[in-house]
């Protein structure tokens with residue numbers, strides 16, 4: 175016996191008179207037992223009232239017979255010969271009884287403690303604990319079935335969103351929760367959540383500035399995008415105001431109620447670029463400088479040699495961080511002197527949305543949405559599992 179935990183498993187089938195709560199439970203224990211001891215069985219009898227199995231090797235005397243107790247569903251072992259003459263304790267790397275169902279039973283307990291348990295970790299643990307190698311697809315499917323049986327099917331949890339929305343509104347008066355489905359296909363389109371407490375916190379405790387960002391939900395094969403609106407509070411700490419789960423990052427409804435003038439900061443994503451002026455025509459929309467710099471690298475600076483590229487990037491930074499008209503003009507002049515192309519690129523790319531000096535609203539010295547990427551990523555993780563827990 176190579177592995178310690180097998181001793182416990184093998185010990186679970188031990189004697190005549192032993193009772194199991196059902197035939198299915200006996201089957202599970204028997205499967206663990208044969209995997210642990212490294213042999214396979216053959217059925218002699220297998221029906222609703224009896225189970226008789228023997229070792230797969232004909233000459234080996236190992237045999238188990240169990241039958242139903244009175245009306246059931248309990249099953250009891252009536253005869254058992256635990257002696258093998260087939261040399262089954264010499265283990266191989268795989269086992270024919272390590273089915274998807276077996277994997278489910280092995281990992282179910284661990285998935286309760288650790289919902290992010292990955293298929294590759296399952297393979298590693300099974301290898302370590304049982305000495306058995308299972309293929310990745312078997313581990314992956316085993317996990318899928320185990321997750322479904324623990325939390326319900328991921329796709330059908332969307333049906334619970336109506337219920338969740340109603341209950342959340344009842345217990346959080348003044349909140350805005352909106353679930354939208356395609357009127358024809360009834361497919362999920364969008365779920366917007368802004369709790370009253372979050373809106374109030376933004377109103378009284380945060381600067382009038384919203385960071386908008388979206389990220390793809392990658393934790394599960396059910397795809398989608400999570401969009402989050404976050405703010406900075408008086409301590410410069412991020413504060414989530416609202417978020418929305420959508421089928422794609424396009425035009426979205428950022429329905430926030432506020433009397434104040436708000437400055438929006440985003441990555442200049444196509445949907446946001448169109449939606450903000452449309453929904454909030456009087457508000458100012460700043461673009462994340464980190465994304466602007468990335469675009470500049472990709473579209474304009476690529477053709478230059480490294481030292482010159484570095485110089486242009488520095489000048490671009492001067493344009494972004496210029497706080498007076500004079501500083502801005504000086505930086506633009508420096509751009510023109512070095513590269514007419516670069517100046518043209520700057521003018522073409524909405525400089526009044528990302529240079530402090532040109533921006534008509536207040537950015538409170540915030541230039542990028544990098545920190546918000548972390549928040550939206552966090553939401554995407556928690557959302558994947560929230561759906562399971564609904």
Ligand SMILES: [Zn+2]
Nearest residue numbers: 229234258260
């Ligand atoms: Zn045997």
